[in-house]
Amino acid sequence: MTPKNKATASRRPKAGDSSNAKLEQLGAYTTEPAAQLTTNQGLQIPDNHNSLKAGVRGPTLLEDFILREKLSHFGHERIPERVVNARGCAAHGYFEVYKSMSQFTCADFLQDPSVKTPVFVRFSTTTGSRGSADTVRDVRGFAVKFYTRTGNYDLVGNNMPVFYIQDAMKFPDLMHALKAEPHNEMPQASSAHDTFWDFASLMPETTHMLMWTMSDRGLPRSLRMMEGFGVHTFRFVNGRGDGHFVKFHWKPKLGVHGLSWDEAQKLAGKDPDFHRRDLWESIDAGDFPEWELGVQMIPQEKEHAFGFDLLDPTKLIPEELVPVQRIGRMVLNRNPDNYFSEVEQVAFHPGHVVPGIDFSNDPLLQGRLFSYGDTQVARLGGPNFHELPINKAVCPFHNFQRDGQHRQNIARGAVAYEPNSLTEGKEFRVDGASGGFQSFADEIEPPKARRRNATFDDHFTQARLFFNSQTVAEKEHIVAGFRFELAKVMAPAIRQRVVDNLAHVDEKLARRVAEPLGIDAPDPRAAAGRAGYRDHQVKLAIEESPSLRMADLADASVKTRRIAILVNDEIDSASLKPIREALEAAGAQCKTVGPRLGKVWSASKRQIEVDATFATMPSILFDAVLVPAGAQGIASMKGMGEAVHFVLEAFKHCKPICTVGEGVQLLESLGVGDDPKTAPAGVVVAATPTTNLGDSTAAHQIAHDFVAAIAKHRHWDRANIESVPA
Ligand code: HDE
Numbered sequence: 136m137t138p139k140n141k142a143t144a145s146r147r148p149k150a151g152d153s154s155n156a157k158l159e160q161l162g163a164y165t166t167e168p169a170a171q172l173t174t175n176q177g178l179q180i181p182d183n184h185n186s187l188k189a190g191v192r193g194p195t196l197l198e199d200f201i202l203r204e205k206l207s208h209f210g211h212e213r214i215p216e217r218v219v220n221a222r223g224c225a226a227h228g229y230f231e232v233y234k235s236m237s238q239f240t241c242a243d244f245l246q247d248p249s250v251k252t253p254v255f256v257r258f259s260t261t262t263g264s265r266g267s268a269d270t271v272r273d274v275r276g277f278a279v280k281f282y283t284r285t286g287n288y289d290l291v292g293n294n295m296p297v298f299y300i301q302d303a304m305k306f307p308d309l310m311h312a313l314k315a316e317p318h319n320e321m322p323q324a325s326s327a328h329d330t331f332w333d334f335a336s337l338m339p340e341t342t343h344m345l346m347w348t349m350s351d352r353g354l355p356r357s358l359r360m361m362e363g364f365g366v367h368t369f370r371f372v373n374g375r376g377d378g379h380f381v382k383f384h385w386k387p388k389l390g391v392h393g394l395s396w397d398e399a400q401k402l403a404g405k406d407p408d409f410h411r412r413d414l415w416e417s418i419d420a421g422d423f424p425e426w427e428l429g430v431q432m433i434p435q436e437k438e439h440a441f442g443f444d445l446l447d448p449t450k451l452i453p454e455e456l457v458p459v460q461r462i463g464r465m466v467l468n469r470n471p472d473n474y475f476s477e478v479e480q481v482a483f484h485p486g487h488v489v490p491g492i493d494f495s496n497d498p499l500l501q502g503r504l505f506s507y508g509d510t511q512v513a514r515l516g517g518p519n520f521h522e523l524p525i526n527k528a529v530c531p532f533h534n535f536q537r538d539g540q541h542r543q544n545i546a547r548g549a550v551a552y553e554p555n556s557l558t559e560g561k562e563f564r565v566d567g568a569s570g571g572f573q574s575f576a577d578e579i580e581p582p583k584a585r586r587r588n589a590t591f592d593d594h595f596t597q598a599r600l601f602f603n604s605q606t607v608a609e610k611e612h613i614v615a616g617f618r619f620e621l622a623k624v625m626a627p628a629i630r631q632r633v634v635d636n637l638a639h640v641d642e643k644l645a646r647r648v649a650e651p652l653g654i655d656a657p658d659p660r661a662a663a664g665r666a667g668y669r670d671h672q673v674k675l676a677i678e679e680s681p682s683l684r685m686a687d688l689a690d691a692s693v694k695t696r697r698i699a700i701l702v703n704d705e706i707d708s709a710s711l712k713p714i715r716e717a718l719e720a721a722g723a724q725c726k727t728v729g730p731r732l733g734k735v736w737s738a739s740k741r742q743i744e745v746d747a748t749f750a751t752m753p754s755i756l757f758d759a760v761l762v763p764a765g766a767q768g769i770a771s772m773k774g775m776g777e778a779v780h781f782v783l784e785a786f787k788h789c790k791p792i793c794t795v796g797e798g799v800q801l802l803e804s805l806g807v808g809d810d811p812k813t814a815p816a817g818v819v820v821a822a823t824p825t826t827n828l829g830d831s832t833a834a835h836q837i838a839h840d841f842v843a844a845i846a847k848h849r850h851w852d853r854a855n856i857e858s859v860p861a
Contacts, residue, residue, distance in 0.1 A: 174201060175204060180201055186202045214514060215514050216265045218310070218510065219310055219314075220259040220278075222264065223257045223259035224258055225257040225477065225478040226255075226414060226424075226467040227467065227471065228255075228467035228468050229252060229253055229254060229465070229466055230252045230279075231248060231252070231463055232247070232462055232463035233248060233463050233464075235247065236462055237373065239371045239373055240373055240379075240491040241490055242283075242489050242491030242492050245463070252284075253282040254281050255279075255282075255477070255525065256279050256465070257278045258275055258278075258358045258410070259275065260274075261274050262325065262326065263325075264323065264324070267323050268403035268404075269402075269403075269407060270354065270394060270407075270410065271403060272348065272396070272399065273348065274295050274347070274348055275355060275358070275361060276292075277294050277361075277364075278290070278483045279465070280481065280487075283489050284529070285489045285490055286489050287489075287526075287528050288489045288492065289487040291483045292366055292383065294355065294362060294364070295352055297449050297451055299338075299341045300499065301340050301498065301591050302498045302499060302502070303501060303502015303503065303505075303506070304502070306502060306506075309334065312333065312335075313326055328623060329626055332621065332629050332630070336632035336636060337665075338667055339594040339668055341449075342595060342598045342640060343594070346598045349613050349617050350613050350616065351609065351612050351685055352391075354393045354395075354399045355393060356393055356848070357392070357413045357414075358410050358413070358414050358424075359389050359413070359414065359424035360392040361391060362386060364382070364451075365382060367448050367494075367497040368380050368381070368495040368497055369383065369495060371493075372491055372492070372573070378493070378575045378577075379433065380495060381430050381431065382430065383428065383429070383430060384428070384431070385427070385429070386427045386461065388690070389690055389692070389694065390689040390848075392689065392849075395787075396615065397787065398755045398788045401753075401755050402755050402756075414467075418470050420724075423466050427462075427465075428461070428462055429459035429462070430459065441673075442593075442675065443590065443596070444588065444590035446495055446497045446498070446591075447590070448497055449594070451597065453680040453682070454682040455680055455681075455682065456677065459682075480515060480525055481525045482515060482520045482521075483507065484511070485503045485504060486508065488572070489572070490573065493574060496577070516541055518536070518539045522544055553565055590671075592670075594639075594668075595639040596673045596675055597675075599640050600677070600679070600680055602641050602644060604679045604681065605683070606684055606686045606851075609851070612851075614647045614648055618648055621633060621648065627652075627653065630654050632662070634648055634649040635657050635661045638662065642657070642659075689847070692846060693718070693723045693845045693846050694721070694723070696722075696845055697723070697724050697757045698718055698758065698760070698761060699757040699759070699760045700760075700761045701728055701729070701763065701801075702728065703769075703771060703778070704735045704736050704737075704767075704768060705736070705765055705767035705771065706764070706765035706769065707763055707764040708737035711795070713834045713838050714761055714793060714795070714837060714838045715761070716838070717838030717841070717842055726746040726757075728746065728747050728748065728749060728781070730777075731748060732748060737765070738768065749777035753777075753784070754782070754784045755784065755788070758790060759790050759791040759792065759841070760781065760785045760792045761795075762798030762799070762801055764796025764797050764821075764824035765798075766797050769797040769800050778801065779801055779804075782801040782802060783805070783859055783861035784861035786818070787856050791817045791818075791844035791845045791850065792818045792819070793818075793820075793841040795821045795837070799820050805859065809822045815854065816850040816852060816854075817844045817849075817850030819837060819840045821834075
């Protein structure tokens with residue numbers, strides 16, 4: 136791993152620096168300080184503006200090796216993007232365990248609480264190309280590389296605990312169906328098209344994962360506010376060789392929060408970098424994202440205790456049946472120095488394990504163990520990608536693999552084989568007696584067979600558990616998610632097959648999804664008659680799992696939430712003060728948004744700095760809105776379409792809004808009046824300007840109520856939002 140570049144870090148602007156200062160401090164693109172430009176061979180370049188010509192108006196000479204080197208390097212700047220999970224962003228940090236886990240695993244990084252293990256974490260969307268938008272509906276990759284003292288360990292997971300398919304054999308088909316269609320490369324980064332739903336409808340094992348992707352889990356508010364999962368069942372192995380099955384979880388400190396679908400789509404246009412910017416800016420400002428590592432451990436002898444198969448990646452283990460033990464924490468505290476060298480060239484592989492962690496026989500995981508190494512060779516141009524700084528183990532590594540493209544290490548000596556006797560005058564032999572990684576002594580069940588066990592045949596029970604566990608609003612979002620996607624599907628037969636399958640999850644869900652789709656009522660018997668359908672029903676010990684609903688995973692804090700304070704000439708600036716102070720004291724970040732950059736002047740002729748304009752920072756970039764008082768200022772804002780749209784849109788996306796005095800008039804088209812008692816959920820109305828309230832209890836109460844409304848994140852049960860014209 137690259138050591139932290141102190142020089143670059145100290146040059147970095149701090150939060151709050153003006154944008155000019157930021158520009159001045161971006162730093163030259165260089166590996167070492169240099170006063171001049173040179174070729175890749177170190178030859179000083181005399182002129183970086185003119186190519187070598189036969190006469191000043193003549194043709195360029197082929198002899199111009201400086202121009203040729205420059206153009207040729209440029210022409211080869213791009214490497215093949217990842218075939219899936221191409222769009223990503225990443226950060227450095229560390230992991231520390233709370234107490235030794237030696238009873239369960241001998242993994243070195245899970246032994247000593249005083250050890251900080253460096254990590255590099257790459258988040259990604261799955262479907263889109265490298266240039267696609269961050270906020271599309273998709274499962275997010277959550278890949279963690281631990282640089283441990285016994286080798287690199289990669290936990291290459293997702294933000295959902297299950298996957299679409301059960302066997303690696305189906306992965307290329309799944310991705311061919313999901314990614315843009317091959318004849319016209321459309322649609323980009325979206326599952327809302329015929330080929331995906333064709334495949335999904337013919338493969339009922341996708342149903343559980345579909346419930347997750349159609350839910351708000353597919354639309355994270357921030358990468359810092361989503362859970363992570365190892366998905367497959369892995370194994371912990373302790374020093375005595377005893378095994379425990381283990382499922383990995385990442386629990387975010389900031390809770391789990393989502394965007395609304397309308398907001399996510401608008402963000403894709405107005406700020407396609409929304410998630411990566413949020414991650415970068417948080418780390419830059421010192422608000423380091425944090426997750427706890429959780430494990431669900433299942434003793435070897437309980438393997439068959441659940442009814443469903445632990446080896447089936449379309450199943451989760453409800454936390455109510457096996458609690459998640461939080462065993463350590465991960466903090467991301469440093470942005471990459473170079474996107475390409477680090478984020479693009481990082482090579483993850485579920486087969487990068489360390490002693491103490493082993494695989495299960497999950498047939499999807501088994502396929503991944505081949506695929507990732509293979510893909511890195513193609514993507515990073517050869518077998519030596521482990522020598523790239525971002526991929527390099529921090530512990531010593533040594534073997535007799537030789538040569539290959541892009542070798543960076545210069546190995547000395549002639550003896551590149553084992554056993555050998557020509558070095559140091561003694562025999563060198565690695566024959567199983569010298570320690571190292573030991574595979575768990577798992578028992579193999581004959582016969583060799585190309586089929587699945589019947590325990591993989593229940594495709595609907597856990598999808599139903601997931602749906603039953605959601606709040607009313609979350610269920611509505613799932614219905615809307617399915618409706619949107621299926622309305623984009625041209626072939627009615629595909630729409631029909633999907634709702635017929637859904638009828639096995641929940642009849643009402645299927646009916647509601649089908650209503651606007653111009654198809655027949657869902658028919659569960661039709662689904663049951665199709666190839667691929669299995670009706671093995673597992674009896675689960677629970678019917679609902681609260682740990683599956685995002686509403687129960689919210690944090691009660693407003694830390695790092697972004698609040699827009701609308702400003703204009705002639706507003707009452709004093710009305711903002713106590714509320715802004717309370718927000719900032721609680722850890723929220725406030726920005727003033729107005730009609731123009733520079734300054735506006737309040738009714739009492741105080742100047743107010745404007746951080747951003749309504750056009751460049753629309754409401755979708757914020758978590759909540761504060762509208763000040765001021766008769767004239769608000770009257771003129773009512774004439775600004777962008778300002779009115781700002782507030783209406785925030786309302787439509789169920790965001791907390793606080794209006795002071797006349798500020799409530801920006802909501803008057805929705806019938807919101809100045810009676811605080813009749814205000815809709817999450818709207819805090821201060822009927823009297825806080826100037827008049829002064830530093831009174833009432834002013835503090837308003838601030839307190841607004842902070843409490845923001846801590847709830849969104850007020851998803853706000854009535855009638857479909858009617859809001861925004
Ligand atoms: Fe991946 N996957 N995958 N995958 N995957 C890749 O590896 C693959 C699967 C996941 O930030 C590729 O380096 C197969 C499950 C993440 O660099 C590729 C199968 C899960 C990332 C590949 C799966 C994942 C990848 C593309 C089924 C959740 C991004 C480029 C057998 C547990 C890692 C690359 C990063 C990337 C193959 C299934 C997560 C092609 C064959 C299940 C987070 O090798």
